[in-house]
Amino acid sequence: MFRDKQHLRIPGPTPVPPEVLSASARPMINHRGDEFRKLLEGVTRGLQGVFQTGNDVIVLTTSGTGGLEAAVSNLLSPGEKALVASCGAFGDRVADIARAYGVDVVKSEVEWGRANDPEDVGRLLDQNPDIKVVFVTHNETSTGVENDVRALASVARAHDALIVVDAVSSLGSANLETDAWGLDVVVTASQKGLMTPPGLAFVSVSERAWKKIESAKCPRFYFDLAKARTFAQRWENPFTPAVSLLQALRDALSIIEAEGLPSVFARHARMALAVRAGIKALGLGLLAGDACASKTVTAVTPPAGVDADEFRKFLKSNYGVILAGGQGRLKGKIFRIAHMGYTDELDMVAALAALEMGLVKKGHPVKLGSGVAALEEVLAK
Amino acid sequence: MFRDKQHLRIPGPTPVPPEVLSASARPMINHRGDEFRKLLEGVTRGLQGVFQTGNDVIVLTTSGTGGLEAAVSNLLSPGEKALVASCGAFGDRVADIARAYGVDVVKSEVEWGRANDPEDVGRLLDQNPDIKVVFVTHNETSTGVENDVRALASVARAHDALIVVDAVSSLGSANLETDAWGLDVVVTASQKGLMTPPGLAFVSVSERAWKKIESAKCPRFYFDLAKARTFAQRWENPFTPAVSLLQALRDALSIIEAEGLPSVFARHARMALAVRAGIKALGLGLLAGDACASKTVTAVTPPAGVDADEFRKFLKSNYGVILAGGQGRLKGKIFRIAHMGYTDELDMVAALAALEMGLVKKGHPVKLGSGVAALEEVLAK
Numbered sequence: 001m002f003r004d005k006q007h008l009r010i011p012g013p014t015p016v017p018p019e020v021l022s023a024s025a026r027p028m029i030n031h032r033g034d035e036f037r038k039l040l041e042g043v044t045r046g047l048q049g050v051f052q053t054g055n056d057v058i059v060l061t062t063s064g065t066g067g068l069e070a071a072v073s074n075l076l077s078p079g080e081k082a083l084v085a086s087c088g089a090f091g092d093r094v095a096d097i098a099r100a101y102g103v104d105v106v107k108s109e110v111e112w113g114r115a116n117d118p119e120d121v122g123r124l125l126d127q128n129p130d131i132k133v134v135f136v137t138h139n140e141t142s143t144g145v146e147n148d149v150r151a152l153a154s155v156a157r158a159h160d161a162l163i164v165v166d167a168v169s170s171l172g173s174a175n176l177e178t179d180a181w182g183l184d185v186v187v188t189a190s191q192k193g194l195m196t197p198p199g200l201a202f203v204s205v206s207e208r209a210w211k212k213i214e215s216a217k218c219p220r221f222y223f224d225l226a227k228a229r230t231f232a233q234r235w236e237n238p239f240t241p242a243v244s245l246l247q248a249l250r251d252a253l254s255i256i257e258a259e260g261l262p263s264v265f266a267r268h269a270r271m272a273l274a275v276r277a278g279i280k281a282l283g284l285g286l287l288a289g290d291a292c293a294s295k296t297v298t299a300v301t302p303p304a305g306v307d308a309d310e311f312r313k314f315l316k317s318n319y320g321v322i323l324a325g326g327q328g329r330l331k332g333k334i335f336r337i338a339h340m341g342y343t344d345e346l347d348m349v350a351a352l353a354a355l356e357m358g359l360v361k362k363g364h365p366v367k368l369g370s371g372v373a374a375l376e377e378v379l380a381k
Numbered sequence: 382m383f384r385d386k387q388h389l390r391i392p393g394p395t396p397v398p399p400e401v402l403s404a405s406a407r408p409m410i411n412h413r414g415d416e417f418r419k420l421l422e423g424v425t426r427g428l429q430g431v432f433q434t435g436n437d438v439i440v441l442t443t444s445g446t447g448g449l450e451a452a453v454s455n456l457l458s459p460g461e462k463a464l465v466a467s468c469g470a471f472g473d474r475v476a477d478i479a480r481a482y483g484v485d486v487v488k489s490e491v492e493w494g495r496a497n498d499p500e501d502v503g504r505l506l507d508q509n510p511d512i513k514v515v516f517v518t519h520n521e522t523s524t525g526v527e528n529d530v531r532a533l534a535s536v537a538r539a540h541d542a543l544i545v546v547d548a549v550s551s552l553g554s555a556n557l558e559t560d561a562w563g564l565d566v567v568v569t570a571s572q573k574g575l576m577t578p579p580g581l582a583f584v585s586v587s588e589r590a591w592k593k594i595e596s597a598k599c600p601r602f603y604f605d606l607a608k609a610r611t612f613a614q615r616w617e618n619p620f621t622p623a624v625s626l627l628q629a630l631r632d633a634l635s636i637i638e639a640e641g642l643p644s645v646f647a648r649h650a651r652m653a654l655a656v657r658a659g660i661k662a663l664g665l666g667l668l669a670g671d672a673c674a675s676k677t678v679t680a681v682t683p684p685a686g687v688d689a690d691e692f693r694k695f696l697k698s699n700y701g702v703i704l705a706g707g708q709g710r711l712k713g714k715i716f717r718i719a720h721m722g723y724t725d726e727l728d729m730v731a732a733l734a735a736l737e738m739g740l741v742k743k744g745h746p747v748k749l750g751s752g753v754a755a756l757e758e759v760l761a762k
Contacts, residue, residue: 025406199623242580
């Protein structure tokens with residue numbers, strides 16, 4: 001085994017293509033000069049393609065959480081009511097951000113491993129007609145669940161509320177139609193489906209959302225989206241942006257454009273199906289049901305007697321396969337396999353092979369090759 | 382002239398050493414794994430060296446302005462009074478951040494091109510004994526002025542107020558003794574003296590400051606320093622950090638450590654002196670007086686009849702020399718030459734040579750070589 005060769009299968013940072021890494025090592029340029037303006041314009045147009053939107057897409061130098069905080073602080077006022085539909089740790093985080101700003105959070109919740117229920121959201125909006133903003137998670141990274149954003153958006157729309165989508169771990173991997181589905185604010189980050197190192201967040205903003213932003217009173221300065229829009233009109237950022245990550249992103253967006261969104265989405269969906277088939281064949285548990293399974297990350301419950309975190313360490317030191325652990329109330333109880341960004345079908349074969357060999361080595365009777373065979377059955381279709 | 386060869390002489394992003402650029406292109410690693418923890422620990426220890434502190438140094442994925450916002454939102458409560466000493470655009474920005482959070486800002490101001498007056502700060506603190514936090518700028522990038530932070534800190538200290546220092550464009554270039562001078566919070570960013578691409582900010586926090594943070598009520602989530610400290614205790618960040626920039630920073634800190642802080646500071650001071658001598662020899666104006674001249678950036682007023690921004694464009698297209706323009710009320714009136722980070726004495730010779738050749742080409746009578754000669758006189762001493 002190579003000391004440093006890694007099979008990085010965590011849901012972000014995802015592996016970055018070599019040419020994108022090289023692009024991130026280009027010399028610095030003046031962030032107030034023409035080259036930068038061309039860079040930001042190109043990257044913004046590329047992002048609009050992946051967001052499937054004609055809306056403004058604002059580039060922030062921050063993590064995904066910073067992008068979500070920008071959505072909260074720009075759209076809401078202290079004391080205002082907002083609905084947060086949560087089905088896991090990242091939905092809960094949005095509620096925590098809103099509460100930190102004094103927002104009165106009404107929460108629609110479900111058992112972890114399930115998707116949010118549009119009917120429950122509708123019921124809560126009926127009961128709280130003063131709610132004007134609804135937050136939903138497209139892909140809940142902590143549980144491996146995909147929500148039906150289209151249905152949730154149409155409920156919000158029917159109640160005259162704006163819909164804000166956390167698409168951090170789905171954009172560029174699973175289909176999300178910002179304009180066709182009427183999504184007002186969509187937030188994502190660089191280090192997941194967009195195959196770029198972490199440090200950038202992107203926020204699309206509809207005209208309806210800009211209108212709401214005008215009257216929203218939560219404090220913001222670094223995350224001020226209206227100021228960012230003013231600067232973006234001349235293809236600049238208000239503050240010194242992460243130039244090297246933008247140089248990398250340009251190349252990553254070219255790769256996505258060359259593959260084409262439909263093919264990118266199909267690849268992710270196929271990897272998810274195949275991994276789930278392999279896991280089932282090995283007799284392990286899947287946290288999320290088939291109907292709401294994530295396209296980008298699969299949460300697995302290990303066999304009884306296997307500590308998820310200890311098993312992850314074993315896979316890392318024996319095969320260089322790096323999986324993610326459980327978060328929040330799932331800590332130590334699950335492990336998660338990401339199939340997101342610069343990963344393909346054979347990367348999944350490798351992960352499953354390590355998994356089944358690891359189980360055998362740990363004394364858990366699975367038939368070697370049976371998980372991989374089931375996975376290949378899906379891929380060969 | 383090479384199409385892409387640039388002499389980047391702006392005050393950030395500054396040129397990044399080739400080995401640091403290469404380090405930024407390393408493959409992604411798990412930000413919750415051992416390799417990352419070693420990375421963050423090493424980088425934090427290195428930063429403590431450059432900050433000259435034993436205080437916590439918190440790493441944030443954001444621009445320098447985000448680091449300053451963290452200082453404001455973690456230390457203050459809405460309605461609380463705070464003193465901002467400003468001598469330029471970046472001091473004014475801190476006041477704007479504080480006002481965005483509902484802080485009652487008392488401002489100590491001076492004419493742009495001068496340093497803040499510790500006596501005026503003392504007078505304002507006498508008049509406002511309820512002020513518990515004072516913000517000062519170490520190096521005002523917009524005017525090329527260095528403040529006497531030691532004197533300003535001792536005034537704040539005498540009034541039992543915390544002192545927060547914007548050291549974004551000075552840390553790692555000009556001497557700033559966080560512990561010896563009793564500085565409670567010091568903020569800097571990656572893309573200036575630290576020779577790393579932009580996208581990271583660093584905030585040192587004293588025990589006194591942590592105590593004040595406990596009772597401060599401004600909203601914060603992404604910029605929550607106490608939460609970041611909790612995660613830093615196991616060498617992690619609360620949110621996915623800019624892994625590749627941290628990988629780069631590790632190498633940049635090694636370069637600083639190898640040169641040694643005293644030599645780094647002497648190099649910057651010598652470049653500043655030499656550039657000023659060259660500018661004087663050419664008969665151009667210096668915005669800042671000798672007594673308060675910045676070690677990292679020199680603001681120059683062009684001869685009458687020369688538009689600063691038009692002249693900058695000329696230097697860029699003819700020599701690949703990129704200078705910064707004026708900001709705020711100085712827009713179009715000055716240009717700024719940075720001598721910061723990965724720059725040496727001969728880089729200054731090149732900049733001055735381009736400047737004097739440019740002036741002659743634009744029909745302004747200066748003696749070719751006279752600026753460079755004056756510069757060399759300083760360097761040869």
